[in-house]
Amino acid sequence: MSQGDLLHVVTEDDISDSRRMFGHGIVWASALLLAGIAIAQYAQVSGYADFGFQTWRPTLYAYILWSVCLCWSKVLIYGEHGKRVLFVLPAALFVVSLTVFPLLFGLIIAFSNWNLASPLGRQFNGLDNVRQMWADPFYWNALLNMVWYTLAIFVEYAIAFGLALLLNADIKARKFFRVAFLLPLMLSPVAVSWMIGKSMLEIRFGPIARLARWLGWETPSFFGSPEIARLIIMMLDAWTFIPFMMIMILAGLQAIPKDLTEAARVDGAGPWKTFWEIVFPLMLPVSITAVMIRIIFKLKLADIVINLTAGGPGGATDTVTSFIFREYRDRSNVGYGTMLAMFYLVLIVIFMTILMKLADRFSRPRT
């Protein structure tokens, strides 16, 4: 035990060998029990034997027992140091059971031919789903759309920054406007798609269509052409989430010490120079965080698309999630749908890792 560790030890443990052995014993015994029950259940599901299990709950209970034994054994074996582990271990086990296991099961399903209508049930089909995905124009079209949707975030960011600067300025009714600008964020995207997409943009009687006619657009069409439809979806999504970016940037702006901007003004810097040389660089860490969180939100975009266009016209507004939704839900194609989602997950992990590396380099103070 190092000197550093000893500093935090309150009581000196005197752990006997028998206590240690007992600690190891309960972990191994419960692990064996867990393995035994899991194997028995798998054997029953596979039709090799019948142990009378109705559900997978016995395995779950065995897992819980093993988790408890594991935690207890840490105290038995390591004393006070083991108690420290208890602050983290239950949470880690909980996370493992809710993410790692489902992920593993998801992978099994992803490499399966599983159509819910098929009387044959789930069948392992190797890389067939990958091959199908590779040749699926709907999926690649949706991925391309995601690039467009993600690029729109930079425009959203510019607008959000502008609004944040306005709300940070000394304007009248500033508090009212702060709350008012936040309202769209409080709305469900489903409500937004109905209120705006289906009502205000209704081509006969919708107020926006009437306005468009009054402005000289005789037959307004908001979802007729691929470009306009995609733009409308981007705008609806932006309207909902710009306040989110705005509020983050506003918080960042308020954290900038006034001395800096005042010093810049004293040194003769104009508003643009103050913004570009002082405010914007100082806001970079906040901006990058806001943009990255927004990208994560954007990659999940589906609700507005499903409600408004079902991916149309001709897939122009389809997102990966809305396409998987149709593949999985309307066509009950569970195996293939899961493979698409897994592949998307891998893409997101790679993309976000690269983005974080770049952001890290980009946000380093200029020297």
Add this chain to the structure above:
Amino acid sequence: MKVGLYDQLMRRGATRRDVLKGAASMAALSAASAAGLGALAGPAMADEALRAQILQIPGVGAGSPTDADWQKVGELCLGATKASVKEGEFAGIELTFMGLNNQNLHNFLFRGFLKPWETYTGAKISWIDLAQADYNARLQQSIATGTVDFDILEMGAPFEGDTASKGLLDEMPDWVKTQVDMDDLVEYLKPPVGTWDGKTYRVTVDGDCHTLSFRKDYLTDSAISGATGMTTMPKTWQQMDEFSKKIKGQKDPLTGLPAFGFLDPLKGWGGFGFYFLEDRASAYAKHPSDPAWLFDPDTMKPRVNNPAWVQAIQDVMDLIAAGAYPADQINADPGTTAFQQFLAGTGAGLCWWGDVGSMARTSNTSVVGDVVEFSINPGSDRVYNSKTGEWETPEGGNFAPNMAFLGWGVYVTKRAAGDENKRKAAWSAAAHLGGKDLSLWTSAYPSGFQPYRKSHFNFDEWEKAGYDRAYIEDYLGSNADSYNHPNAAIEPRIPGIFQYYSVAEDELAKGYAGQYKSAQETADAIAAAWEKITDQIGRDSQIKLYKASLGMS
């Protein structure tokens, strides 16, 4: 004697003894001679009175019925339940009912209808409400994961392949068959629909077919008639498409906005949108000598890319190219064409289920009630014969009404069958919803259901309820003509049928958006996708079930 009739007689001042005497004498008379029919007029008249009474709730033209009206109808139609179930017999029983919430109908009506049933029997019902587009997925997932969490299920016959074939449904007891009077169903809804391997599972609450609704004022308006040259309803798709192209530039007589012809929904609807291409394709593809029109019954090879289907797709593409649809039609699903367009005064006509006809007159949101007429779906001048690979031009054209979806039914799942009392409660609730009298109301008022019994076609009843005789003969006649049509295009009850429809919607959307070079290429893409689904589900079993559903096995 029905309890309802008994109660009615008691109210008129008759004693219990008189009632029993009357019943005995009625039975004696009817057994003795035809003169007994006169005495039997009693119950018939009581039935008639009840039917007339419920048809006045809330009254045609009195606005959309409310929950209070549904409860009133449910209460008045409880007679059959009271005859088979004692008061409070199902106390403590809890049932779960899964159904739809389309246009705030279906389950919302069922709740109202079953409220008095719950009060009388003591059972309690929990509800799972689903949007139409969510229905298929929820059902399939429950089946595949073994998590059927409902005792009573509102389901369309196309799903019988998914449920009954997997042993998930409970066989209908004989007393239910008697209570719902199954002989009264129109012919095409009788077995094999509702049955699987000879066992009956379904209490029918709806009949389904698409019919053509068309605006009469588009035929009498001089400017429009001048432009289209038509003063009678188009009978074939060729005429309809010509009408749609020629009407461009005219004004709608009701709204003053631009007039449009036929309304095709060009956006998917969770698979249900494909029915609307079928409306066109059945006229070209359903040959009178061949019951199959979607697949080749011996190989399950799709027919969706044969010349008949390609013609149907081409027709729509031509209309898109001609600018014959309202702006944004590419984003209009069938719900939009019916409720936001046609009933709200846009477009000359559309093919839809019968609730458009019923709602045209009774719904607050309709403006076309006085100017709409009906007919069976348009036909075609020529029909494709898949066996010979040739087009034929039958005299008078080829008509093949699309029996889209075969109607909703109420089913009881095996989950309720474990406990005999619970099973009886579930079937009693189903039978109440499928009752003969109650169904008259659902076919006359906005409900999401259309007429499905022979007794629904008694025009006198509708006239007495306040419907215009000519209108109702026209509306009901289009349904009856479709149901009884010798060349009706019947929906196959095969597993995964909505997967075929759903993937077809995606490919059609691409075709309509101009991403495929031609109608043929679009149809080929659908066919390729259908082949994949058939292979995935299992070709041999699909062939067997497809043949069975067409009565070919």
